[in-house]
Amino acid sequence: MIKPSLVKKEKITKLSELPAGGSAKAGVLIDKNAGWRNIRPVCDKEKCIGCFQCYMYCPDGVISKAEKKIEIDYDFCKGCGICEKICKVGAIKMEDER
Ligand code: SF4
Ligand code: SF4
Structure with missing residues (x-):
């Protein structure tokens, strides 16, 4: 699920505007994932x-x-x-x- 605060920060309003893969900057749409x-x-x-x-x-x-x-x-x-x-x-x- 997309966090509303992150969508607002990136000015993304539609699901189709999200990246298909892990190409977003860390801390914006994705978090560090190696924990x-x-x-x-x-x-x-x-x-x-x-x-x-x-x-x-x-x-x-x-x-x-x-x-x-x-x-x-x-x-x-x-x-x-x-x-x-x-x-x-x-x-x-x-x-x-x-
Ligand atoms: S770590 Fe191995 S595979 Fe990677 S660049 Fe060096 S020699 Fe090549
Ligand atoms: S171990 Fe890490 S750096 Fe090596 S291939 Fe897998 S994801 Fe890439």
């Missing part, structure tokens, strides 16, 4: 060769290119582990949340 994650990907930047395969395959689009390495947005990463599987050099390891 339930129990493992997270950690990138060893010494091993990373900057191939950006993880960036291409992340289903949530939370990996960004940063210089020749990657950055992971932990606010939205769901901990699926696809990035670990796709990394050919083993630079990403899933670790327990602390």
